[in-house]
Amino acid sequence: DKVGLSHRIHHYPKQLSGGEQQRVAIARAFSSEPKILFADEPTGNLDSNTGQQIVEQLFSLNSQLGTTLVLVTHDEQLAKRCARTVRMSDGQVKELNA
Template structure:
């Protein structure tokens, strides 16, 4: 099975006052197509930073990241954005829905960026139905519960049929019952569409449901659990 993501000797440092703060130290791992993978660790361990680097949202000081066969390190910001638009889905902990757009309009935003036509509306409706929001097409985020907003965000993340989906604490702002439903949807869509799934989470029970997990502590790899 080919690799959808390969991270090699990754380092990330931020400037804090007169000092350099190292957030990631020599992190390396690989993820195969269709695989489910968790990144776990305490707050401040570098999990979200690592996720952003892997998705091409940020750049590292050293090391390499190959995403869908392309080296993010050698790409421009515009090239990384184009790669994300074509191959990457991202689910944020705080949903990041556009408040002036309906649920359906939020889901079809990626299609609009690709210049898709009317078929995008049908695809958006199909995805909202898959996540149980077939009766919420025309509701705005303010009219939806937290769980419903996360479902919209999940439908949007899968709208471009991504090769890989990154989810940053996708159940972190939800109650236990709602979070469990979101977890189930993530794995169902992963299986149905063959999308590789990378989850940052504090929830060890959720991490144990993935094929493999990477544990970070103070920016360093602590262990790889098979």
């Protein structure tokens, strides 16, 4: 319900769009209320509108549940929304912003 898919509860994954599948993955990831959640390119395969919705849901659930959210992304705009950033290049830490 928190990711807006309660009306699709009886659908199989193949019956959901890519964005809906991503929202299900977010709901499942947060359902166990983890202390740390790793998200590797959470918007990588989504159109910009759906990607923005996913980002909003990630940060909203992160705030509500107090989970530490670790994002891996090439998206500079997404990285700017994070409280801390670690930039890597060729397997080496190049910059750390706290």
